[in-house]
Amino acid sequence: MRATVLHGPKDVRLEQVPDPILHRPTDAIVRVIAACVCGSDLWGYRGVRPTPEPRRIGHELVGVVEAVGADVVGVRPGEFVIAPFALGDGTCANCRNGFPTSCVHGVMWGGRDHEGLLVDGAQAELVRVPFADANLVATPTYPADELIPSLLALSDVMGTGHHAAVSARVHAGSTVVVVGDGAVGLCAVLASRRLGATRIVAMSRHPDRQRLAREFGATDVVAERGAAGVAAVRELLGADGAEAVLECVGTRESMQQALDVTRPGGYVGYVGVPAGGPELPVGQMFGANLNVAGGIAPVRTYLPELLADVLSGAINPGRVFDLELPLADIGEAYAAMDERRAIKSLVRP
Amino acid sequence: MRATVLHGPKDVRLEQVPDPILHRPTDAIVRVIAACVCGSDLWGYRGVRPTPEPRRIGHELVGVVEAVGADVVGVRPGEFVIAPFALGDGTCANCRNGFPTSCVHGVMWGGRDHEGLLVDGAQAELVRVPFADANLVATPTYPADELIPSLLALSDVMGTGHHAAVSARVHAGSTVVVVGDGAVGLCAVLASRRLGATRIVAMSRHPDRQRLAREFGATDVVAERGAAGVAAVRELLGADGAEAVLECVGTRESMQQALDVTRPGGYVGYVGVPAGGPELPVGQMFGANLNVAGGIAPVRTYLPELLADVLSGAINPGRVFDLELPLADIGEAYAAMDERRAIKSLVRP
Known part of the structure; x- marks a missing residue:
C-alpha cells in the first residue's frame, strides 16, 4: 500500500510500504476513505520538531473496516468507522475514567505500541487499528459523501x-x-x-x-x-x-x-x-x-455525542476543510497549510 | 489602642497606635474579640518577604461592632461579626461574580486602600472595616465562647x-x-x-x-x-x-x-x-x-454556608488552634508557630 512518510523539513513522501496485517485478535484493518493534515503535523514538517529517522505520519482518519481479529465484536467488515487520534485499550483505569489519552497501553498513529509494533500513520491507504473495539466508532449506515469531512473532523479537531x-x-x-x-x-x-x-x-x-x-x-x-x-x-x-x-x-x-x-x-x-x-x-x-x-483531548470519549450531532446536521465541523486533494498530492496538502493557503487539508486515497 | 506592628525578621511588637475612626459612611469600627497568626504572616516574620518599613499585621478576626457609618445597614453596634481576610466593595463585577479577592476597590488588612487610607491590621484591639455591609457577617446571636475559635477559622483557613x-x-x-x-x-x-x-x-x-x-x-x-x-x-x-x-x-x-x-x-x-x-x-x-x-480564596463568598455548619456543630474548624494567648503575648504567638510548637495561635485582646 501507499503511506505518507516524513523524512525531514519540507520533505514528506508517499511511499510503497507493506500492507498492514492483523497482528493481534483485538486488531482491525481499516481502508482509509479520508485523512487529513493536522497543525501539529507541521511541527515536524517545518523542522520545529526534529525527525531523527523517517516516520509514518497522520493521525486523523475515517474509513471502512476490511478485516477484524477474532476478539473484535464492536465493528464488522464493511462498516464505516471514525478513529480517534489517540488509541487506548479501553480497559485500563484511565480509559474507564474517560481519558484514553493516558491509557497504560496507549499509542499514537505512526508510533510504536507497548510491544514495539508499528502502528500505521493515517495518511495512507490502510491502517492496522489496535484495540479496535475500544477505538473505532461505526456510523449506523454508510454516510453520504458530503458528510465525510464532518465525520473526519471528529477524529481530532x-x-x-x-x-x-x-x-x-x-x-x-x-x-x-x-x-x-x-x-x-x-x-x-x-x-x-x-x-x-x-x-x-x-x-x-x-x-x-x-x-x-x-x-x-x-x-x-x-x-x-x-x-x-x-x-x-x-x-x-x-x-x-x-x-x-x-x-x-x-x-x-x-x-x-x-x-x-x-x-x-x-x-x-x-x-x-x-x-x-x-x-x-x-x-x-x-x-x-x-x-x-x-490538555490532550480525549476525543474518543466525546465521539458518540458529537457523532449524533453531525449525523443530525446540527453541527458541520467539516467546514474547516477548505482544500481537498488526492493522497498522491500529500506534499501539496502540507505545503498549502504550511503557507497558510489552506486552513486544513483533506486527502482521499 | 494597641496593635501589632511587624518591624522586621523576628521583630513583632505590640504598640500604642491611634484608635481607628469612621472615615467613610460605609465604614464600621469593630472591637476585636479574637485574632490569630497565619502561616503567611510568618513570611514577613521570617524575613522571606522583606519589611522595608514597619507595618500593621494580622488579617483574621472576629469581634463586636462598636460603631457604624451612616450608610451601613447590614450590621449594628453590639453584633458579633466575622470578617474575611480580604475586603471588597461588594458592588463591582468581580464581587458580584463571587470573587471579592479581585475587587476593583479591594484591600487587605494592614494595607492601604485605593485612596491611600490605612486599613488596620487584625492583631489589634480595634479595626476600621471598609465597606462594612459587603464584608462583615453577623451571627444571629452572640455566640458561646467555645464557638469563638471555629468562627475565627471562617475568616481564613x-x-x-x-x-x-x-x-x-x-x-x-x-x-x-x-x-x-x-x-x-x-x-x-x-x-x-x-x-x-x-x-x-x-x-x-x-x-x-x-x-x-x-x-x-x-x-x-x-x-x-x-x-x-x-x-x-x-x-x-x-x-x-x-x-x-x-x-x-x-x-x-x-x-x-x-x-x-x-x-x-x-x-x-x-x-x-x-x-x-x-x-x-x-x-x-x-x-x-x-x-x-x-487561588486566593474568596472566603467572604463561602462565609454564610460555612457559618451555618459551625453554628449547628456540623464542623469545628477551630480545632486547628492549639495555642491561645493574650494579645500582649503576640511575640510568643508568632514564635510558637515559627518553631512549629503550634499549628495555629489564637490571640485575645
Whole structure:
C-alpha cells in the first residue's frame, strides 16, 4: 500500500510500504476513505520538531473496516468507522475514567505500541487499528459523501475544540473568548455555540477564518493580538469579562493572551499543544483565581455525542476543510497549510 | 489602642497606635474579640518577604461592632461579626461574580486602600472595616465562647481549605489527597469530608497533625514526602488514583507532589500562596489533563454556608488552634508557630 512518510523539513513522501496485517485478535484493518493534515503535523514538517529517522505520519482518519481479529465484536467488515487520534485499550483505569489519552497501553498513529509494533500513520491507504473495539466508532449506515469531512473532523479537531469548551465549563449563557483561528479554534467556536454560549469572541486576523468563525457562531471578532488584543476584548466585554477562554494555539504568547482576558474566577480551557515548553505563571493565576483546565483531548470519549450531532446536521465541523486533494498530492496538502493557503487539508486515497 | 506592628525578621511588637475612626459612611469600627497568626504572616516574620518599613499585621478576626457609618445597614453596634481576610466593595463585577479577592476597590488588612487610607491590621484591639455591609457577617446571636475559635477559622483557613476542595470539584464519593498539614491543609480535609469525599489521604509527617487530620475525616495518612510520598499515595490508591488533590502549601515541591499524585483528568485545587514564584509545568499538565484550579480564596463568598455548619456543630474548624494567648503575648504567638510548637495561635485582646 501507499503511506505518507516524513523524512525531514519540507520533505514528506508517499511511499510503497507493506500492507498492514492483523497482528493481534483485538486488531482491525481499516481502508482509509479520508485523512487529513493536522497543525501539529507541521511541527515536524517545518523542522520545529526534529525527525531523527523517517516516520509514518497522520493521525486523523475515517474509513471502512476490511478485516477484524477474532476478539473484535464492536465493528464488522464493511462498516464505516471514525478513529480517534489517540488509541487506548479501553480497559485500563484511565480509559474507564474517560481519558484514553493516558491509557497504560496507549499509542499514537505512526508510533510504536507497548510491544514495539508499528502502528500505521493515517495518511495512507490502510491502517492496522489496535484495540479496535475500544477505538473505532461505526456510523449506523454508510454516510453520504458530503458528510465525510464532518465525520473526519471528529477524529481530532472537533473533539479537541469541544474539549477546550468542556474544560472551561462553557454552558448555556456563557461568555467565551477563543484564542486561535486554526481548525481547532474554529471548532471551539462551534462547540461553544453547541453548549449554549451566548457571546463568543473569536480572535482572528484572517478574513476567511473570521467568516467561518461567524458561521460557526462567533458573535464578535477581534483582529488584534497581544496587548492590543487583550485591550480590545476587555473593551468589548466590559467589567464582567470572559468566564471561559479557549486557548487553541499552544504558544507562550497565546496562553498569556488567554490568561489576560479571563475574568477573576474564570477558566482557561487549553488544548493547544504547548510548543517549546512554556510554563504557566502561577502568581498571576493565584492572584485572580484563573483556572487552567484541559490538555490532550480525549476525543474518543466525546465521539458518540458529537457523532449524533453531525449525523443530525446540527453541527458541520467539516467546514474547516477548505482544500481537498488526492493522497498522491500529500506534499501539496502540507505545503498549502504550511503557507497558510489552506486552513486544513483533506486527502482521499 | 494597641496593635501589632511587624518591624522586621523576628521583630513583632505590640504598640500604642491611634484608635481607628469612621472615615467613610460605609465604614464600621469593630472591637476585636479574637485574632490569630497565619502561616503567611510568618513570611514577613521570617524575613522571606522583606519589611522595608514597619507595618500593621494580622488579617483574621472576629469581634463586636462598636460603631457604624451612616450608610451601613447590614450590621449594628453590639453584633458579633466575622470578617474575611480580604475586603471588597461588594458592588463591582468581580464581587458580584463571587470573587471579592479581585475587587476593583479591594484591600487587605494592614494595607492601604485605593485612596491611600490605612486599613488596620487584625492583631489589634480595634479595626476600621471598609465597606462594612459587603464584608462583615453577623451571627444571629452572640455566640458561646467555645464557638469563638471555629468562627475565627471562617475568616481564613476554613474558607481557604473549602476553596481548595471546591476548586478541585470534590463531591460525594470523591477520592482526595491533601498536600500540607498546616491549618489550611487540615481544614481542606474537613471541607472534603463535609462535601462527601469518601477517601481522604492526608500527607502529614507530624503525629499531632495526623491525629487532627483523622479527627477531621482523613481515612489515610501518608508520612513520606516527595517521590517517596508520591509512590506511597499511588500504592495506596491503586490504578484509579486521586481525582482531586488539594495543594495547601505553595512551594514548587508541594505543587509538583500534588500534580504527581493527580490522576489523568483530575484536578489540583490549590490555595497555597505561591512562594518564590514557581511556575507550573504545562507539558506534564497537558499530557495527562491535569487541571489546576484555585487561588486566593474568596472566603467572604463561602462565609454564610460555612457559618451555618459551625453554628449547628456540623464542623469545628477551630480545632486547628492549639495555642491561645493574650494579645500582649503576640511575640510568643508568632514564635510558637515559627518553631512549629503550634499549628495555629489564637490571640485575645
